[in-house]
Amino acid sequence: MSSSTHFFNSDHFQRQSDEFASWLVSLPGVMVNYKIRIADLRANAAGRGVVAQTDIVEGEELFTIPRDCVLSTHNSKLRGLLSHDLEELGPWLSLMLVMIYEYLQGANSAWAPYFKVLPQDFDTLMFWSPSELQELQGSAVVEKIGKEGAEASILEGIAPIVRSHPSLFPPIDGLASYDGDAGTQALLNLAHTMGSLIMAYAFDIEKPENEEEEDGEDGYMTDDEEEQSSKGMVPLADMLNADADRNNARLFQEETSLVMKAIKNIRAGEEIFNDYGEIPRADLLRRYGYVTNNYAPFDVIEISLDLLCSCAGLRDSDLENQPRLRLLYDRDLLDDGYDIPRPSQDHTLADNLPEELVLLLTTLTLSPEQSADQQQKQKPPRPNFNRAEATLLRDAIQRNYGRYSTTIAQDQELLAQLNHSEASSGPLAGSARRLKMAIQVRIGEKEVMEHLGSRLRELLGTSSSSKRTASGAGDDSRRTKAQRT
Secondary structure (H helix, E strand, C coil): CCCCEEEEHHHHHHHHHHHHHHHHCCCCCCCCCCCEEEEECCCHHHCHHHEECCCEEECCEEEEEEEHHCCCCCCHHHHHCCCCCCHHHHHHHHHHHHHHHHHHHHHHCCCCCHHHHHCCCCCCCCCCCHHHHHHHHCCCHHHHHCHHHHHHHHHHHHHHHHHEEEEEEEECCCCCCCCCHHHHHHHHHHHHHHHHHHHCCCECCCCCCCCCCCCCCCCCCCCHHCCEEEECCCCCCCHHCCCCCCCCEEEEEECCEEEECCCEEEEECCCCCCCCCCCCCHHHHHCCCCCCCHHHHHHHEEEEHHHHHHHHCCCCHHHCCHHHHHHHHCCCCCEEEEEEEECCCCCCCCHHHHHHHHHHHHHHHHCCCHHHHHHHHHCCCCCCHHHHHHHHHHHHHHHHCCCCCCCCHHHHHHHHHHHHHHHHCCCCHHHHHHHHHHHHHHHHHHHHHHHHHHHHHHHCCCCHHHEECCCCCCCCCCHHHHHCC
16 A cells, blocks of 8 residues: 555465455455465565466456455454443544554454554654654644653553453563553554554445444544544455556445446556545545656645734734634634645636635735624624635745755755666655655645745736736725625
């Protein structure tokens, strides 16, 4: 799945793949099409992958995994060995606990051959050192790692269960228990490993139509929209590498099984790719531990609420007391940050911006009289993107760019040096590999800011007397709310 994950001892690589394949097809109800095989793609810096042995036609089933064969909270023996209700932990912590249990069972685990082909080392940001994370200075992705919050959740939700059931969770590394500083750190390391496997490999498992949806809360760090989803590890499905351009397969969730199908014709020898959707390279790195230029079109920058308010002249201490912001907050129209994608030449600048951001810009640029009018009517203003809003956004982007310690030109020079080293000496290792990925993320975000800056300069370079909006319609950004409606 990741171009930067490292698997177990290379001497055992093929044997472990073969043992996993034999184990998988021995499970009741599993079907693996003879036209595909697990391939050693380390020469391409891609670990394991799945390749077509003969031509495959669109719609053909590649493999079928029964729901009973998914590594999940529902399918683990741990569910019946604890008095605790695992569902109360939420989908992330419950699966994390189950995976810790199964991992510690070693050869006695029903999923032992599966664990042997899962990575042990990660390049996800959770495992970067402070000096390595410094290379991402300026990027909002660093604030999304959530390591402290994740560890607090682990210590609160998982640690008490593990410590109270030593027979189910035998200590590792020669420790007597998971108590004390050494035991706590060992448990955190183990939990982070399982959490990273879930982050990079688990699928959101939809409930069969005849089952009620259950809710839960996320204990590990992920995106808000995924928090309530039931999660599971789907053997073989997670071995497909991802590619935004060459995506040729998709996992379909049926009543009793999960089926991977070809979504286009695949020729013999071609790799079979899944897709993560339209996510920026910063999140690709955070969640999956690698970066590829195929996801560059989806790069974004995040402009924080605090920065926008600061550029508008509002002090941080005043934000929660600002009536104009409270009006948006009470209607769930206020966010902590706003993602802005690469501008498209096919759309106006205003159309490229999130509507919630345009609304905030409009709100922040209202005159005191206009703001008072909105408060009296208890209605947010109509979103408009005119000179005042564009100027505020320009200032915020300039301030945001200043948080980065390098320019695009400097980043490009550093990247060229690393690419030359990689071409002459082979794949980069350790910090050098992470530095390259950080530079790629930095370049992408700075490109977005430079493109936005160029479009904003074009807009603001027009005569103020024309009073044209970003969409080209005549408008006066200083009209009152009554005039706008």
